[in-house]
Amino acid sequence: MLTPPNNTFTLPITVYEPSKGWLSLNLREVWNYRELLFFLTWRDIKVRYAQAALGISWAILQPLLTMVIFSVIFGNLAKLPSDGIPYPVFSYVALLPWQLFAGALQRAGTSLVGNANLLTKVYFPRLVIPFSAVLAGLVDFSLGFLVLSGLMLYYQVQLTWTALWLPFFVLLALLTALAVGLWLSALNVQYRDVQHAIPFIVQAWMYASPVAYSAGLVPSGWMRVVYGLNPLAGVIQGFRWALLGAAPPDELMLISVIMVFLLLASGLYYFKRMEKTFADVV
Amino acid sequence: MMSNVAIKVENLSKVYTIGARREQYPTLRGALTSGFKQFMKLQAFRQIGNNSLKALDDVSFEVKHGDVLGIIGRNGAGKSTLLKLLSHITEPSQGRISLYGRVGSLLEVGTGFHPELTGRDNIYLNGAILGMRRAEIAKKFDEIVDFAEIDKLLDTPVKHYSSGMYVRLAFAVAAHMEPEILLIDEVLAVGDAEFQKKCLGKMGDVAQSGRTVLFVSHNMAAIERICNSAMILNKGKIVEVGNSVDQIIRSYLSNSISSEKPSWDNTGITFDSPYFSPIQLYLSDEQGNIKQSPIKNDDDDVWIRLIGNIERLDPALTIGFAIYAENHEMLFWSYQTDQAESLWPVLKIGTNELKCRLQPHLLNEGTYYVKLVGGLHNRAWIFAPSGNTPSFSFIVSGGLSNSPLWFSRRPGLLAPVLHWSLVTKN
Numbered sequence: 188m189l190t191p192p193n194n195t196f197t198l199p200i201t202v203y204e205p206s207k208g209w210l211s212l213n214l215r216e217v218w219n220y221r222e223l224l225f226f227l228t229w230r231d232i233k234v235r236y237a238q239a240a241l242g243i244s245w246a247i248l249q250p251l252l253t254m255v256i257f258s259v260i261f262g263n264l265a266k267l268p269s270d271g272i273p274y275p276v277f278s279y280v281a282l283l284p285w286q287l288f289a290g291a292l293q294r295a296g297t298s299l300v301g302n303a304n305l306l307t308k309v310y311f312p313r314l315v316i317p318f319s320a321v322l323a324g325l326v327d328f329s330l331g332f333l334v335l336s337g338l339m340l341y342y343q344v345q346l347t348w349t350a351l352w353l354p355f356f357v358l359l360a361l362l363t364a365l366a367v368g369l370w371l372s373a374l375n376v377q378y379r380d381v382q383h384a385i386p387f388i389v390q391a392w393m394y395a396s397p398v399a400y401s402a403g404l405v406p407s408g409w410m411r412v413v414y415g416l417n418p419l420a421g422v423i424q425g426f427r428w429a430l431l432g433a434a435p436p437d438e439l440m441l442i443s444v445i446m447v448f449l450l451l452a453s454g455l456y457y458f459k460r461m462e463k464t465f466a467d468v469v
Numbered sequence: 470m471m472s473n474v475a476i477k478v479e480n481l482s483k484v485y486t487i488g489a490r491r492e493q494y495p496t497l498r499g500a501l502t503s504g505f506k507q508f509m510k511l512q513a514f515r516q517i518g519n520n521s522l523k524a525l526d527d528v529s530f531e532v533k534h535g536d537v538l539g540i541i542g543r544n545g546a547g548k549s550t551l552l553k554l555l556s557h558i559t560e561p562s563q564g565r566i567s568l569y570g571r572v573g574s575l576l577e578v579g580t581g582f583h584p585e586l587t588g589r590d591n592i593y594l595n596g597a598i599l600g601m602r603r604a605e606i607a608k609k610f611d612e613i614v615d616f617a618e619i620d621k622l623l624d625t626p627v628k629h630y631s632s633g634m635y636v637r638l639a640f641a642v643a644a645h646m647e648p649e650i651l652l653i654d655e656v657l658a659v660g661d662a663e664f665q666k667k668c669l670g671k672m673g674d675v676a677q678s679g680r681t682v683l684f685v686s687h688n689m690a691a692i693e694r695i696c697n698s699a700m701i702l703n704k705g706k707i708v709e710v711g712n713s714v715d716q717i718i719r720s721y722l723s724n725s726i727s728s729e730k731p732s733w734d735n736t737g738i739t740f741d742s743p744y745f746s747p748i749q750l751y752l753s754d755e756q757g758n759i760k761q762s763p764i765k766n767d768d769d770d771v772w773i774r775l776i777g778n779i780e781r782l783d784p785a786l787t788i789g790f791a792i793y794a795e796n797h798e799m800l801f802w803s804y805q806t807d808q809a810e811s812l813w814p815v816l817k818i819g820t821n822e823l824k825c826r827l828q829p830h831l832l833n834e835g836t837y838y839v840k841l842v843g844g845l846h847n848r849a850w851i852f853a854p855s856g857n858t859p860s861f862s863f864i865v866s867g868g869l870s871n872s873p874l875w876f877s878r879r880p881g882l883l884a885p886v887l888h889w890s891l892v893t894k895n
Contacts, residue, residue, distance in 0.1 A: 198569050198570040198571075198649060199569075199570065199571060200567060200568065200569050201557075201567070201568045201572070202565065202566065202567050202568075203554070203557055203560070203561060203565070203566040203568075204561065204564070204565045204566075205560060205561055205562060205563060205564075206560060222597050222602060222603050223597045223598060223600075225597075226593060226594050226597040226598075227594075227597075229594075230583055230586065230590075230594055233585075233586065233590070234583055234585045234586065237585040237626075238585070304577075304580060304581070305580060305581050305598065306558070307553075307558065308558070308576045308577045308580040309556070309558065309574065309576070309580055309581070309598055309599065309600075310556050310557040310558050310574070311598070311600070463559070463560040466553070466558045466559045467485065467559055
C-alpha cells in the first residue's frame, strides 16, 4: 500500500495483480488484523466448551486424568525412572506443554478447511486463521497450570529462578505447533487425507516425546541428536528443568531450537505459496 | 484527475481449472502417482489449458468516487468472480486492479456467524471479520441492535433465532460498515418483503452518503432505484456499461428474453456435494425435451426437470425448487418429499433424474425464476434459498384464461383460474 501523490486526497491505494517472484511475509498486515486474530481466538475458546455440562473444567480434567492413568501404568506398574521426582508431578509437568502442543496442532491443522466459509467470502491475511487456532490453547494451558501449582505444593517441590525460563519453552511449543500446523493446514486444503492423518501423527508424536518417560533414557551420541530433531523433546526437557530441577538442557535443546526455526521457515514459505489458491480450492 | 477514480480495473482475467474439482477432492496418493507422471512429461500445463474456464475475460472499467454501479448478468456471467477479485479473496490470473480507498465487501449475509455465540458476541465477531475495529463496532452497537430489532434476544445464542432475525442481525452489522468502497453481492434475496425494503432503504442511504458501491443483483427494481450506472456481464465479458441505468436494464431484459434458455447446466465450478451434485435443471415437456420460453399459461405439459448425482444416500435429503416472481418475491417452493412418504421418488446412488409437473393456470404473465433449493431435513442446507444456487428463468405469456375478459396480465403474482358457481337455495 502507498499513499497517492496528490495531497488533496489521502486514501489508501491498493493494487492487486497476479503475484510472481519472491513472496513477502507481510507480517505487518497480520498485525493490522490483530483484532480479528483476537476475536477468532476468543470464539474458539468460547465455543469449545459451549453446552458442556462441566464447561471449562474439562481444561483441568483432561491433563489431570491423563496424569492419573500415566502414574498408575508407567509409574506404579512399569516403574519407569522419573529422575528422582514423584511420578505424578514428573508426568504432569510434561503433559501440560504436550497437551498445549497437541491441541494447537490439531486445531491449526484443520483450521483452514474448518473456516472455509470465511476463506471464500471475506479477505483477511490467511495466516490469522492458524495463528488463532494455536493461541486458543493458552487458556486451557493456564488453567492446567493452576493444578500444577497445587501438585508442586503437595509434593513440596521447591521453585527456583530457573522457572523464569518457562515462557521461552511455552513459546517454543507454540511455534512448533504453528510450524507444523501451517504445513498441515495448507496441505489439507488440497488433500483432505491430512485431517485423517492428524490424530495418528499426534499419537505417534507423543511416544516420540519424553512425556511418560525421561529424556535421560535416550543414550547420548547420535541417537540423542536424532531424538532432538523432535522440538517437543527440548520443550519437555526444558519444562522439567525449569520447574522441577531435573537435568539441565543440553545439546538436545540446541537441535530442537534449530529444528523449530527450520520447520517454521519452511511452513511459512509453503503456506504463503499456496495461500492465493485457498479460496479457489477449499 | 486520479483522485476522481475509486476503482480501476485493467485487462482483468480469471481462469478456473476445472476437472479435478468435478470429481472429488484430490488426494495425496493421487497427487503422488499422477503428479509424478505429469512431472516427467511436463504435461501439467497443457492439461490446465484443456479443462479451464474463463470466468472473467479481459475486463477493463473504471468507477468514480460516489458512483453506485449495478452489475447484472446471468448466472455464471462472472459477476461474483469480479466481486471476489475486487475484494482480494482470490487472485487475478491476469490484469490489474487499483482501489483508491478502504474496501468493505458483503458477499454473503452473516459470514462467520457462530450459532453457539450470542447476538452480542456475533455482532463483534462478524464486525471484526468484515474489517471493522472494535471501537467502531462499540460506537455503532446500539444502532445495529436497533436496526436488527433484536434487543430482547441480544444475549441469546443465535441458534435460537428465527431465520428472519438471523438475517436481520447479519445485515445490520454489515450495513454499518463505513468503507469508501462497498462491494455487495446478491444479499437482498433473503428475508421478508418488509425487511428487504428496509435494507434497500439503508443501501440507498449508503449510496447517498457519497460512498462508492458495486452492487450485484438480479433484482432490477433495486438496481434501478439505487444505482446511477449499470453494467451487463455475459460470459466473463462486459456487454454494456453506462449511466443510463433504465436503458441498460431494458436491453438486458430484452436480450435475455430472446436468448436465454430456460435451463441451467453445471459448468463445474461450484455446487458439488456428496448428497446431491446438480448436473442440470431445466424446463421440459413430459419426454424431457427442453421447453421454449415463453410458455403459455394454459400449457399443460410443463415440467421442471432436475438431474443430479448422488454419492452418499441420505434419507433426510430434500431437494426441489423455489419459484420467484420478477421482483424476486418467493411464490412457493416444492420438494420431492411434499407428499405422503409412500409417494416419494426413491433416489439411488448415481445419477437421478427428477421431474415435477407445473400445473397450468397457476402463474401470472411475466418472468419467473426457478431456483434449486435443498438440504438435509432439519440438519443443514445444501442449496439455501438465500444462497447463489443454480437457477434459470422463464417467461409466461398468453393463455391466461379462456375468458373473453381476462387475457392479459392480471394484478397479483399468481393468476389461477378458479371455478365460480351460484349458490342456489331451495
